[in-house]
Amino acid sequence: MESFSRVDIFDTKGIEYLFVIGYLLFLIIFWNVANKHERIIKQIKRVFSNLSAGILRIPQGLFYNRFHTWAHLEESGEARVGLDDFLQHITGEVRLSNLKIPGEMIKKGDLMTQIDKDGKHLKLFSPISGEILMTNQILNDSPEILNEDPYKKGWIYKIKPNNWKSETSSYFMAEEATKWSIKELERFKDFLTGGPMRKYSTEPSMVLLQDGGEIRDKILGDLPDEVWKDFQEEFLNFSK
Amino acid sequence: MNRELNTGVFKFILNELKPKGKLITPFNIIALITIMTAAWILFIRFTSGLGSVVDADQSRPWGLWINFNVITGVAFAGGAYVVTFMVYILGLEKYRPIVRATVLYALLAYIFYAGALLLDLGRPWKVVNPIIGNSFGISSVLFLVAWHFILYMGSLFIEFLPAIAEWATLKRQRKFFASLTLAVVIFGIALSTLHQSGLGALFLMAKPKIHPLWYSEFIPVLFFISSIPAGLSLVVVLESIGQRVFKENMSFLHTSSHRKIMFSLARICTISLFVYFTMVFLVFLHGKNLSYLNTPWGYWYLVEVIGFVLIPCTIFLYGYRRLNLQMVRIAASLTIIGIILNRLNISTIAYQWYSKSLHFPTWMEVVVTCAVIFVQLLVFRWIVRRMPVYKESPSWIKEDMENKSFKIKNESINLNTRREKWKVSAE
Amino acid sequence: MGVDRRNFLKALGVVGSTLTMGKTFGATPEKTKSDIEFDGILFDSTLCAGCQNCEVVCAEHYGFPLPEDVPEAGVVRETSEKRRVAINSFNTSGGEFFMRKACNHCNEPACASACLTKAMLKTDEGPVIWREEKCMGCRSCMIACPFDIPKFEFNSPNPKINKCRMCFELLIEGEKPVCVVNCPAEALLFGKRRELIEIAKARIYADPENYNHAIYGEHEVGGTGVIYLASVPFEELGLRNDLGTVAYPEYNKTFLYSVPAVLVLWPVFLLGLSSAAKERKLKSQIEEES
Numbered sequence: 001m002e003s004f005s006r007v008d009i010f011d012t013k014g015i016e017y018l019f020v021i022g023y024l025l026f027l028i029i030f031w032n033v034a035n036k037h038e039r040i041i042k043q044i045k046r047v048f049s050n051l052s053a054g055i056l057r058i059p060q061g062l063f064y065n066r067f068h069t070w071a072h073l074e075e076s077g078e079a080r081v082g083l084d085d086f087l088q089h090i091t092g093e094v095r096l097s098n099l100k101i102p103g104e105m106i107k108k109g110d111l112m113t114q115i116d117k118d119g120k121h122l123k124l125f126s127p128i129s130g131e132i133l134m135t136n137q138i139l140n141d142s143p144e145i146l147n148e149d150p151y152k153k154g155w156i157y158k159i160k161p162n163n164w165k166s167e168t169s170s171y172f173m174a175e176e177a178t179k180w181s182i183k184e185l186e187r188f189k190d191f192l193t194g195g196p197m198r199k200y201s202t203e204p205s206m207v208l209l210q211d212g213g214e215i216r217d218k219i220l221g222d223l224p225d226e227v228w229k230d231f232q233e234e235f236l237n238f239s240k
Numbered sequence: 241m242n243r244e245l246n247t248g249v250f251k252f253i254l255n256e257l258k259p260k261g262k263l264i265t266p267f268n269i270i271a272l273i274t275i276m277t278a279a280w281i282l283f284i285r286f287t288s289g290l291g292s293v294v295d296a297d298q299s300r301p302w303g304l305w306i307n308f309n310v311i312t313g314v315a316f317a318g319g320a321y322v323v324t325f326m327v328y329i330l331g332l333e334k335y336r337p338i339v340r341a342t343v344l345y346a347l348l349a350y351i352f353y354a355g356a357l358l359l360d361l362g363r364p365w366k367v368v369n370p371i372i373g374n375s376f377g378i379s380s381v382l383f384l385v386a387w388h389f390i391l392y393m394g395s396l397f398i399e400f401l402p403a404i405a406e407w408a409t410l411k412r413q414r415k416f417f418a419s420l421t422l423a424v425v426i427f428g429i430a431l432s433t434l435h436q437s438g439l440g441a442l443f444l445m446a447k448p449k450i451h452p453l454w455y456s457e458f459i460p461v462l463f464f465i466s467s468i469p470a471g472l473s474l475v476v477v478l479e480s481i482g483q484r485v486f487k488e489n490m491s492f493l494h495t496s497s498h499r500k501i502m503f504s505l506a507r508i509c510t511i512s513l514f515v516y517f518t519m520v521f522l523v524f525l526h527g528k529n530l531s532y533l534n535t536p537w538g539y540w541y542l543v544e545v546i547g548f549v550l551i552p553c554t555i556f557l558y559g560y561r562r563l564n565l566q567m568v569r570i571a572a573s574l575t576i577i578g579i580i581l582n583r584l585n586i587s588t589i590a591y592q593w594y595s596k597s598l599h600f601p602t603w604m605e606v607v608v609t610c611a612v613i614f615v616q617l618l619v620f621r622w623i624v625r626r627m628p629v630y631k632e633s634p635s636w637i638k639e640d641m642e643n644k645s646f647k648i649k650n651e652s653i654n655l656n657t658r659r660e661k662w663k664v665s666a667e
Numbered sequence: 668m669g670v671d672r673r674n675f676l677k678a679l680g681v682v683g684s685t686l687t688m689g690k691t692f693g694a695t696p697e698k699t700k701s702d703i704e705f706d707g708i709l710f711d712s713t714l715c716a717g718c719q720n721c722e723v724v725c726a727e728h729y730g731f732p733l734p735e736d737v738p739e740a741g742v743v744r745e746t747s748e749k750r751r752v753a754i755n756s757f758n759t760s761g762g763e764f765f766m767r768k769a770c771n772h773c774n775e776p777a778c779a780s781a782c783l784t785k786a787m788l789k790t791d792e793g794p795v796i797w798r799e800e801k802c803m804g805c806r807s808c809m810i811a812c813p814f815d816i817p818k819f820e821f822n823s824p825n826p827k828i829n830k831c832r833m834c835f836e837l838l839i840e841g842e843k844p845v846c847v848v849n850c851p852a853e854a855l856l857f858g859k860r861r862e863l864i865e866i867a868k869a870r871i872y873a874d875p876e877n878y879n880h881a882i883y884g885e886h887e888v889g890g891t892g893v894i895y896l897a898s899v900p901f902e903e904l905g906l907r908n909d910l911g912t913v914a915y916p917e918y919n920k921t922f923l924y925s926v927p928a929v930l931v932l933w934p935v936f937l938l939g940l941s942s943a944a945k946e947r948k949l950k951s952q953i954e955e956e957s
Contacts, residue, residue, distance in 0.1 A: 362804015
């Protein structure tokens, strides 16, 4: 207790506080990074509730192809194309981009349009070849039409086809289309549990999906970019 | 487009500035008179010095403003960190209806009470010194408390920003602010722990001047623990008053879940008051101050500890078990008085207890203290009548809120029909 | 000068290791020492005649009004916002004695520790000075000081704190405080604290009948710069004996040392708690919906 010169028992407090501030910032970054996978899993887990395949709308008179786009030949000889109910149910409300302008020629398998949601996107490829006659302007102002009515008001292009018969010969129609849609739902469930869940979860995927669990509406809409990329490559381009 | 936006914003602000209730009410008149008197008193204080207005002298340098508004008032703003802890950390949705009001009240409390600290400074214009780094007195507890006040005000403000964004229909901003909530709540709880105990630590060096029954090295811990029942009791009182005063502004969810929330808070208050009493008793044993009990100061100490800590604890328990809301409110009021007593005892009543003179605050101090509280309440009322604090949030946030409010609606409807069942399955 | 390479490296190692470990666990830190030793004042109450010359020259030097009252037994004279040193008279068991009351310039002052703007500063040389340009007028120093020395100008719109500053501006010029220089009874002595304690002890040993066998301020409140000798118990001369020997800033130590720890531990604990709570909620939600 004898002291004859200056001491300061609190002199390092300043540095300590600065260090603590740095630590807290680091903690925020660390927490976000460490939890990215956790968050994806949580989102997938959270979305399982009831939606039965009966609600999926499948007009019998359209041609559907494996990439979930449809084509329909009008009486006037023009064809309309768009995306099907399955796809819009899964993505939810989106915006279209990379649209073609009237007069352009498009070939089957070319990039038809890109659907965007919150920075995530999916590429859609044209089911037929021909000349673009019109793009649907309504979708610019009211993109929700695409979800409400993907087959009538929500068409994407009017095309003058130059090879209708041979290109659509392998597509699904009528009852075949319905059966195929149901199978696609199953395949999507498998995709979810096999793909993203496997990639991001450490749990065995068996545990997550109970028997009979159906997939919720707009499920892909909430999931992050990585899952959209996986969906594009593994699910949509499956048979490419 | 821009001009349209500007006139739109302008019209919106003009519309919001219009008074939304009767202008001539008893409350408004009393508040106005108090505030105007206080303004005149403050003018005197700033031109003639503190001593002309405050009952403070060389041996008792702190007056009512810092002792009551800051050291006592901030304890009552402790409801915010407890309630945000329960809602955002523990995920107890049942308390969600009161979160916003509690956070708003605490935000205003810190702004105005910590602001009242400025009034008690001899040279308020120098208050920037410890903030701009000109001279960080890092060994000082008051330095820590001041910084924490500022940081905590910021945290509370960010917590409240989603409500402001909803009021101003800023959808993207609202989502952004809501994403910050967890981080800011966690930071706020750590800060609260420290500055609630810090207010007590201010007196640690005044050991020779505070009566031994009240002084101990554990003052910071006691201050922190007592801030929990203090804050929650104030929430009980405010909600009870608010149910009547702000009836038109309350959502159905808010009014229907009121009783349930009050009883749950009563339970927490019972436990925390009991814990606080235990700590006080432990400190008493540790201090070996038995001989002081049989003195006038000792009787006063017993009045505070038994009359205003132990007794409200039992009344809370009684009210909770018998589902008697009136008892809960009485217990809350007693707790509030008890905490005020405790804080005032340490800071002024039992401070310099050996000097023979009695000291009372001047009427001018009391008027200014009341004026600060009035201003706080007026701002609170202004905000509550316009922003979604008691009201429901606008419908465009339905995606976020749907899941969360669903469960509470069900539980609160159950309460009104089956009281027996509720008691058992509470929480 | 005393700072050679070995000592420097030693200090660095100790400071480094205690920074990383010692502080967070609340261990007593290695105190960083400066080389300058404290100055101090020795007041020998057996010699003080109560002439108040110290009060007069102090008031003249700093521009305060001259004292108008004289020390009188039974009347306690205090320092004030206009007076930095006060002499009091006491009728003790050994006769009438006079005691000086002014800032004791503690080794680890409570006032400097409590000051949040560093307006109260313990200088390396020893005196505790108040710096006007930094002071906010919060009066924490008054709450903290165990001797109740700092006095505040309550009736001024631009208030100052008033207390003895050991004529610091003269000390750094190499001169002595005016009260010491002008004491006719030579009751005041100025010098290095270390030397003054030795001188005080020497006086006690030389005349043990005449002196109380203790130096007030040697250990009180962790040691003060102004030390007192008396021939009667110090309490009879108005000096408190219940202030303890712990330096007052140490009372804040536990609290202030735990601040960084709380800021580090609470967030992690709360994050874990919130994750666990969310996990439970999700699980129960899934169970409910299936």
